[in-house]
Amino acid sequence: MSTFKTFLRTGHAPTLFASFLYFTFSCCIWVLNGAMAPFISESFQLTPAQKGLMLSIPIFAGALMRFPLGVLAQYIGRKKATLVEMGLIAVALMFGFFSVHTFNDLLAMGVLLGIAGASFGVALSLGSGSFPARHKGLAMGLVGAGNVGTALSVLVAPPLAQAFGWQSVYGFAAAAIALPMVVMIVFAEEPSDRDPHAGLREHVACLFEKDGWAFSLIYAVTFGGFIGLATFLPTYYFDQFHVSKVQAGQLTMLAAFMGASVRIFGGWISDRWGGINTLTAVLVGVAATLVLCGLSSASLALTTLLFIACFAALGAGNGALFQLVPLRWPLSTAVAGSMIGEIGALGGGLVPNAMGLSKQYTGTYLWGFVLFATLALLVLVMMRRMQIRWTRTWAERGGRARTAPSPTDAPVSLARAR
Numbered sequence: 228m229s230t231f232k233t234f235l236r237t238g239h240a241p242t243l244f245a246s247f248l249y250f251t252f253s254c255c256i257w258v259l260n261g262a263m264a265p266f267i268s269e270s271f272q273l274t275p276a277q278k279g280l281m282l283s284i285p286i287f288a289g290a291l292m293r294f295p296l297g298v299l300a301q302y303i304g305r306k307k308a309t310l311v312e313m314g315l316i317a318v319a320l321m322f323g324f325f326s327v328h329t330f331n332d333l334l335a336m337g338v339l340l341g342i343a344g345a346s347f348g349v350a351l352s353l354g355s356g357s358f359p360a361r362h363k364g365l366a367m368g369l370v371g372a373g374n375v376g377t378a379l380s381v382l383v384a385p386p387l388a389q390a391f392g393w394q395s396v397y398g399f400a401a402a403a404i405a406l407p408m409v410v411m412i413v414f415a416e417e418p419s420d421r422d423p424h425a426g427l428r429e430h431v432a433c434l435f436e437k438d439g440w441a442f443s444l445i446y447a448v449t450f451g452g453f454i455g456l457a458t459f460l461p462t463y464y465f466d467q468f469h470v471s472k473v474q475a476g477q478l479t480m481l482a483a484f485m486g487a488s489v490r491i492f493g494g495w496i497s498d499r500w501g502g503i504n505t506l507t508a509v510l511v512g513v514a515a516t517l518v519l520c521g522l523s524s525a526s527l528a529l530t531t532l533l534f535i536a537c538f539a540a541l542g543a544g545n546g547a548l549f550q551l552v553p554l555r556w557p558l559s560t561a562v563a564g565s566m567i568g569e570i571g572a573l574g575g576g577l578v579p580n581a582m583g584l585s586k587q588y589t590g591t592y593l594w595g596f597v598l599f600a601t602l603a604l605l606v607l608v609m610m611r612r613m614q615i616r617w618t619r620t621w622a623e624r625g626g627r628a629r630t631a632p633s634p635t636d637a638p639v640s641l642a643r644a645r
Contacts, residue, residue: 234365238358241414243369246354249309249407250373253346255380256316256400257289260337261458261579262384262479265465265472266393271330275466279583281330282458283576284337289344290572296345297352297564304417305353312349313408315342320404323397336397344454344572348564351549356418360557360628361498364550368494371545375487377457378480385461385476438555439563441613442548443570445506448603449544451574452513452537457483459579460534463592468527478531486538486545493546501625502551503614509544510607513537514600521596547626554622554629574602 235243260267261282268278300308319339327336354370355363387396457479464475497505516537523529549564556563582595618624 234358234362237362238355238366239416239418242357242416242418243354243366245407245411245415246309246350246370247373248410249313250346250350250354250370251376251379252404252407253312253316253343253350254374254376255383256320256343256376256404257285257340258377258380258454258458259340259384259396259400260285260333262380262461262476263388263393263396264458264462265475266385266388267333268462270393271333273330275583275587277330277583278462279459279579279581281333281337282462282579282583283455284334285340285344286454286458286572286576286579288338288341290341290569290576292341292345293348293569293572294566297348297566300349300352305349305356306411306415306417308349309346309353309411309415310408312342312346313404313411317401317404319343320397320401324394324401327394327397347450347568347572348560348566351564352560353415353418355553356560357416360554361630363553363628364494364498364502364546365491366494367549367553368491368546371490371494371549372487374453374490374542374545375484377454378483378487381457381461381476381479381483385473389473437613438617439566440570441609442552442555442567444606445510445610446545446548446567446571447574448510448513448599448606449506449541449548450568450571451576452517452578452599452603453483453486453541453545453575454572455575455578456534456538456541457486458575459582462579463582464527466586467524467592468530470527478527481531482534482538485535486542489539489542490546493543494550495546496543497547497550497626498628501623501627502547503610503617503622503626505547505550505626506544506610507607509540509547510603510610512540513544514603514607516540517596517600517603521591521593524592551622551626555617 264278264282273281296308296312319342322339323336327333351367351370355366358366384396387399460479460482461475464470464478465472493505516533520530520533520537523533552564552567553560578599581598582592585595586592623629
């Protein structure tokens with residue numbers, strides 16, 4: 228406990244908490260359609276492919292909005308950017324409450340829910356910005372644990388949908404977003420780790436570097452897998468095992484909560500063991516558990532245990548990757564994190580689509596699981612090749628922070644990264 232208190236004193240704890248709460252509510256709202264998917268599917272009589280499309284649109288939209296929000300935050304400040312975003316989320320939710328009557332309206336609502344998904348890079352950069360490099364992995368892990376919002380969504384939204392109708396849930400969420408807005412206004416402070424003189428070219432440099440794209444592909448597996456599966460699982464449990472709509476949400480909550488909570492451990496262990504080492508173990512574990520999930524579709528208990536193990540690996544991987552981001556881009560973490568989060572989250576949008584198409588055309592979800600497991604192994608091979616250069620330029624062996632940086636330890640330049 229004393230060690231944790233020491234950690235909190237090295238940065239600004241109220242901002243850390245405000246960022247966590249903001250990210251928690253954003254994640255909760257982002258996956259609302261997934262949490263209510265059994266109700267929505269029944270209302271509109273959707274095919275498996277239509278379900279996959281409906282579930283993937285908020286993920287794709289949230290991914291595409293992350294980078295613009297990160298750039299905006301770099302100019303107006305991260306705290307102001309979060310308040311702008313939360314105001315837009317409230318407006319979007321009121322559209323859902325009053326105006327969703329057809330399948331096309333539902334798809335439009337999916338785009339609007341993507342506003343909540345844009346929060347990622349800004350939340351992590353704001354919460355960890357005041358902490359030193361040696362503690363950024365834990366700080367980002369704590370903020371990133373706001374992924375628990377996905378678990379809260381699948382736990383709370385189905386009972387509310389059953390009691391009041393699924394459209395009413397949008398209205399409840401619109402009222403709830405006021406809480407993190409007030410906490411952000413009262414308690415958060417803008418960190419000083421931003422270069423106010425940097426131009427747009429410096430902010431978006433990560434778009435032109437191999438490291439930015441490599442991190443994005445890794446994140447497509449870890450976070451893409453997390454958000455894609457969390458969105459898809461209520462539908463999977465309801466269709467595959469014929470549990471009730473509320474039970475489908477509860478079973479999904481077990482896995483999603485595990486993934487969110489282990490993210491803290493992933494950041495903490497990466498500070499000590501190294502993010503590269505942690506990600507190596509994570510990617511092997513993700514590939515193995517995904518294939519086993521596809522093969523165990525006859526057993527509800529075994530499938531649930533395997534999903535919990537898979538989400539634990541995914542959560543640890545999310546924490547591990549974002550232990551590395553501020554080491555690689557110390558002065559533009561918000562933009563780099565948003566870019567990586569944007570492309571990485573696009574991987575999550577592939578999951579519901581792959582599952583829906585696999586079911587519709589092969590009669591089983593197995594090949595959707597196999598496809599994503601194969602992607603995890605390919606990304607592992609890529610990372611192990613690139614980590615040789617990483618540990619010679621901006622990180623110590625295994626991916627730990629350098630304790631005594633020198634001029635030669637600066638992140639690789641744009642020219643060298645190509």
